[in-house]
Structure formats: structure tokens, C-alpha cells
Amino acid sequence: MTIRDLIPILDAKVLCGEERLDEEVCTACGSDLMSDVLAFVKEKCVLITGLTNVHVMRTAEMLDIHCVIFARGKIPGDEILEEAKEIGIAVLATEHTNYTTCGLLYQAGIKGSASRTGA
Amino acid sequence: MANNLFVDSYDVASGAFQTAGDASASIKRKLKQLGIDAVTLRRVAVASYEAELNLIIHSNGGNLIMEMSPEEVLLISKDVGPGIPDISKALEEGYSTASEEARDLGFGAGMGLPNMKRNADTFDIESQVGEGTTIKMGFTIKR
Numbered sequence: 001m002t003i004r005d006l007i008p009i010l011d012a013k014v015l016c017g018e019e020r021l022d023e024e025v026c027t028a029c030g031s032d033l034m035s036d037v038l039a040f041v042k043e044k045c046v047l048i049t050g051l052t053n054v055h056v057m058r059t060a061e062m063l064d065i066h067c068v069i070f071a072r073g074k075i076p077g078d079e080i081l082e083e084a085k086e087i088g089i090a091v092l093a094t095e096h097t098n099y100t101t102c103g104l105l106y107q108a109g110i111k112g113s114a115s116r117t118g119a
Numbered sequence: 120m121a122n123n124l125f126v127d128s129y130d131v132a133s134g135a136f137q138t139a140g141d142a143s144a145s146i147k148r149k150l151k152q153l154g155i156d157a158v159t160l161r162r163v164a165v166a167s168y169e170a171e172l173n174l175i176i177h178s179n180g181g182n183l184i185m186e187m188s189p190e191e192v193l194l195i196s197k198d199v200g201p202g203i204p205d206i207s208k209a210l211e212e213g214y215s216t217a218s219e220e221a222r223d224l225g226f227g228a229g230m231g232l233p234n235m236k237r238n239a240d241t242f243d244i245e246s247q248v249g250e251g252t253t254i255k256m257g258f259t260i261k262r
Contacts, residue, residue: 035228038165039237051225058140059225062147062164064157 001025001110003067003090006046009108010094010101012069016081017090020066027113030071030102034059041065042113048101052076057083066090071101125153125187131174136224139175143167146185146194153187156261162238163192163258169231170196170254176221177201178252192258194239202248210236210244 004021006012014021029041030048037047037059046067047060052074060068067090070076075093076084084091094101106112127149129142147164155163167183174181174196181198203209210232217227236242239256246252 032225033228034225035230035234038169039230039234053224055139055224055226058144058168061144062140062161062168064161 001108003046003092005108006067006069006092006105009104010069010092010096012092012094015070015076015091015093016085017067017088020088020090023066023090025067025110028102028105028110029113030098032098038063040113045113046105046110048098048105050074050098052080054080054083056080057087057089060084060089061087067092069094069101071096071098124189125149126184127186128182128184131171131178131181131183133175133178133180135175136220139172140168142183143171146183150185150187150192155187155192159192159258159260163194166235166238166256166258167194169235170194170256172221172226173231174198176217176227181251189260191240191260194256194258196252196254198251198253200249200251202250203244203246203252204248206244206246 002022003025024044025046026044027042028046029037031037032049032051034055041063045065047065048069048071050072069092071094073095146167150160171183178198179200184195186193208214212233213229215227215229221227240259241257243255
């Protein structure tokens with residue numbers, strides 16, 4: 001599945017990062033707590049969050065996350081989108097809640113990051 | 120290390136939430152340019168970001184130092200206090216003394232030190248209350 005395939009599943013809008021839409025997605029992580037994201041995320045992961053601050057993009061950059069989905073109708077500010085563009089992250093926004101967004105993606109076959117990061 | 124290809128040091132100020140991640144992003148970009156493998160790069164980036172956040176959230180200020188040799192990346196976090204009274208407690212997952220400000224930003228869940236330890240191949244922490252904390256993390260580069 002690619003980032004582009006997620007758009008109709010979530011009725012999502014693409015806020016930036018069109019050039020990344022054909023990249024593969026293997027797992028997903030849903031959290032507003034970046035501490036936990038840093039501890040659990042695996043490769044080719046999309047991040048689902050309702051937290052809209054610049055640290056979301058910084059966390060995504062560290063973990064090589066190429067797609068961030070803002071749930072429950074949250075639209076990040078320009079500063080955050082500029083940061084995303086600079087790093088090269090596709091940003092989607094959906095009206096669904098975190099829970100529903102995760103459920104829809106899971107139903108579509110995207111599983112969670114099962115184990116912790118690290119060696 | 121006499122054989123270092125690259126040494127880099129960053130000042131990290133206490134409470135500098137606005138610029139949190141700048142040092143780690145810079146370290147990550149430099150290591151990428153130096154051709155380090157993607158898996159090691161991610162481990163270093165995560166540990167570096169956790170260390171940088173800890174300096175901002177908990178310390179009175181400090182430095183993040185990255186040294187790269189052909190075999191490994193060494194990441195050193197060194198601060199000027201206040202020191203950790205109980206290191207074994209601080210290494211427990213979920214134990215946190217972070218401020219509300221840190222928590223509002225999505226951090227301070229008590230995962231920082233355990234996550235650094237898990238991502239690094241070698242992990243050494245020394246702390247003296249009233250003096251400061253030094254953390255040394257080694258990452259073996261895959262060839």
C-alpha cells in the first residue's frame with residue numbers, strides 16, 4: 001500500500017508532500033505522545049496524531065517517518081507545514097478521530113509497530 | 120579516539136523547547152552525508168533526540184557531542200547539573216520528573232533514558248547531584 005492509497009480510505013486532504021505519495025506504507029503508529037512514538041516506531045511507518053506542534057515533524061524526521069496524518073480535523077499551522085516541506089514529509093489531514101483513523105487503516109491491512117525500536 | 124573522522128559539538132540550553140531537535144537533526148544530516156547505514160543512522164538519531172530533549176527538559180544546560188570513527192559513532196551528552204539522585208529509578212520506563220510544559224509538547228513520558236539504552240550498543244551513565252550528568256553511547260557501524 002502507498003501513501004496515496006490512504007487518501008480515499010480516510011477521506012483525507014493532502015496538505016504537503018505530493019512527491020512522497022507513491023511511497024510504500026507498512027505500519028502505522030497512533031499517538032499524541034512523541035515519547036512513545038520514539039520508542040515504538042518501525043520502518044515505513046505513518047504517524048497518526050492530533051498533536052499539532054513542530055516537534056511532531058522533528059520526531060518524524062528522526063524516525064524516517066515519511067507521512068504524518070493529522071486526525072480529528074486538526075490542521076497544523078504554516079510553521080509546521082514549512083518544516084514538513086523542508087524535511088520532505090507528506091502531511092495528510094482527516095476529519096476522523098485518532099481511533100477511527102487507526103481502525104480504518106488497520107481494516108485496510110496496515111498493522112501496528114509490534115515491537116520497540118533499537119537493536 | 121585518535122582515529123576520528125569527524126567530531127561535532129552542540130550547546131543545548133535549558134528550556135530551549137523552541138529549538139529542540141536542531142542539534143539532533145544536524146547530527147543526523149551530517150552522518151547521512153558521511154554515508155552511515157540507514158539502520159544505525161536511525162538508532163543514533165533517536166538516541167540523540169532523546170538526549171537533546173533530556174538536556175532541555177531536565178538539565179541546567181549542556182552539550183551534545185558526536186564523534187565518528189570508521190567503526191562507530193559515539194554520542195556524548197554532558198550537562199552542568201543538577202544531577203540525577205537515583206539513576207536506577209531514572210532508567211525505569213515510565214518514571215518521569217518532567218514539567219507540565221514538556222508533557223504538553225508530547226514528551227516527558229519517562230521513556231527517554233530507557234529508549235537511549237535500547238538504541239545504543241553501549242550505554243554508560245554517570246551522575247553526581249550538584250555536579251551534572253554524563254551519558255556515553257556507542258553505536259557500531261554496519262558495513
